[in-house]
Amino acid sequence: MRLKFFVALLLAPSLLGAQPTPKATPKAAAKTAAFDARQRPRNLTDEQLLDQVQRQTFRYFWDFGHPVSGMARERSNKSYDYGDEVVTTGGTGFGLMAIIVAAERGWITRAQAAARVSKIVNFLWKADQYHGAFPHWYDGATGHTIRFSPKDDGADIVETSFMYEGLLCARQYFTKDTPDESNVRNKVLWMWEGVEWNWFTQNQNVLYWHWSPNNGWSMNHQLHGWNEALVTYVLAAGSPRYAIDKAVYDQGWATGPDYLNGKTYYGQTLPLGPELGGPLFFSHYSFLGINPHGLKDAHADYWAQNQRHTLINRAYCVANPKHYKGYGPNAWGLTASDSYQGYAAHSPTEDLGVISPTAALSAMPYAPAESMLALKHFYNDLGDKIWGPYGFVDAYSEEHNWYAKSYLAIDQGPIVAMIENHRTGLLWKLFMSAPEVQRGLTKLGFESPELKPAGK
Template sequence: MCTFFLASCAMKQNGLAVRDKLSDEEILDSVQYHTFQYFWDGAEPVSGAGRERFHEDGLYPQNDKNTVATGAAGFGIMAIITAIDRKFVPRNEGVQRLNKILGYLEKADRFHGAWPHWMEGETGRVKPFSKRDDGGDLVETSFVAQGLICIRQYFKAGNFQEQALAAKATQLWEEIDFNFYRNGKNVLYWHWSPQYQWQMNFAVRGYNECLIMYVLAASSPKYGVPAEVYHEGWAQNGKIKRVTNYKGIPLQLFHQGDAKNGGPLFWAHYSFLGLNPNGLSDRYADYGQEVRNMAKINYQWSVDNPGGFEGYSPESWGLTASYSVTGYAAHAPSLKEDLGVISPTAALSSFPYTPKESMAAMRNWYTNKKDKIWGKYGFYDAFSDQAAWYPKKYLGIDQGPIVVMIENYRSGLLWELFMKDKDVQSGLKKLDFVSPYLK
């Protein structure tokens, strides 16, 4: 499996033994390839989809080893497209795997077209994320929809099998009933359960990781929502606008939780795996500026290191939601949310925004810390030099953005696929977005 790529890498790296260091491109190749393997070799075996987590130590929460995370499945779809395009896997094998995943998603539990947060890998049945979170999760479903749209675009002009795959992706995308998740109001709700109905009561308002959900809701050809849902719900009739800055690096939007320095850095990644922020703006913000400055603030905060944590430096930075020393935490640039834990996905998924700073971190970790933070699927999820804590654990939602955003930095592949889709363009126009892709 993937032996032709591995052989090539081995030849390159053996030939580099007498050189001082690998080139940037060679390290990018290695990091992208090994991280992608989380969704290939490390995928849940029955469904072929991305697992919630993988622990090299073999220690898992009870009955959690084969849990499929909907968001990770969506990110994994985009990672597989990347791998096909980079020839990490043969095209026909990639198509077979994507067919397997879509077949699983088609038969899995759905609630008005939306998948749950977690599913049993063997059966596709919902696995409750919490007591009342046992139905549709529209945010996680939107992360899958990004991948479905990219499948459609990448394979629509292919051979018979590829066109059939594109058609299946289109069907699943069009079956998501975004309008239902309004709950009769001009806002989108995160959850709905057949048993608990709307009791989770989570109306999604910005800014956080959910911009993509509103863009897709406006884009849906069968269950689209009117523009008012975006402007009144997400943007709160303009209240989303708020200018703050950290050391002269400005932000334009109110970040949920009153995060004046920007929230955890995945808020700059998840919605932008397909949605290209460069040149993207609406009446509230320039999104290219917002996400770049989120990454710059995250970097500068780590360099300044106001918490005085060991190991922070210009070559070791990145705060986002990940495993933490005492469980799971949404690490962010504030004294309260910075716990001395660095999450490699934060810097690596920011390559399109901070290429120099991200490369410095990647090279440092790859060259100087591989013995502590590198495993079979690339860099582990998080570590803390302060606590001498180096768990051999991965999370799917953190692995996927690394592969996809490095590819967007290198070639723009997923951005090109997603932004050129006719439904996406229609939705962006409906919401009065401006983008170089809109004619």
């Protein structure tokens, strides 16, 4: 649900259009009805509030995981016309990170976490794959592909990379000699080694996002930066058997009209990205695992990139040039999410008056004081309208008196993971310790304090 979503809309405008938010499934509705408002305690310290938000948001992946596969459901309401069985690949990758956080913080036991992750890995082991890559959506009961759009019914290497962000973190975390933990490590390694990243170049110096057994390369979506998919190139470069060359990164990713920027907005000079930075998920999804602290290459300092992107997005909301109700220093954050007129990639250049809580909350590492202001406002002032059984709902608009009833895996996962990275760096430590990540970053010319010298 991101950039490719809007490509899909061009091909199949009836998929979304301006339809209202779909009705909740019976299961989701029952959970919502059973939710006790007393689960929003007041007068919390900052640390208690972070605990409360992380733990409640984690419930999306734990309580609402698919009963057969354990995978994360795409959303808490019906996924348009696809029914209740839709599970998401990338959202599950982020959910795996949330499960690790929950185990580390003691909300569940390590054994419970390992059993759930093992269940997910066993499902993926038998599910449809395409040259080792996963599709965007699965049927959570059967493991068969559910098409994302008319021609998107096969491999999706960006969703695959988000899944492996979570799977590699899990492999690095579950190191004990128990049946579940050993199963996780072994099957993740075997599946990971089978992803044919270089096949997705079509012998060109660029990665192609999709391939379908029915439609081949007809979507023809080359993966150029700057967007959410840096981790895709890093993992492709670090593959032990099917690695891409550095030229694929240099001539494929690091090109295009929305790559280099260099302009100054609201006093912040932005190294990369489209006008005014684009939606904030650009600074979240790849960086749930990749630690941007001290990360540099020939094109950017990635801590500066993500921090400035965040501050530009917030400054735009504070300036509020469209004079929307409810925007301000403690109410900011534009990113892709549901809206009152369907799904949209909210950003300063596509501002519909909709605030997405995941935007500010997942920016906690980059702007902790500003993000905490937003968190307190969302929780203390708007909680009666936007807080529920799985944390904050996907989005809201005071301007339009609209408050989503939905939760999306791809938005809930980064809240848990990025708050944890802010607090302890847990997921950064796990992901950056993986040898394939070290190899990929080094091969592509990155510098980082976490990169070990060759041979160490």
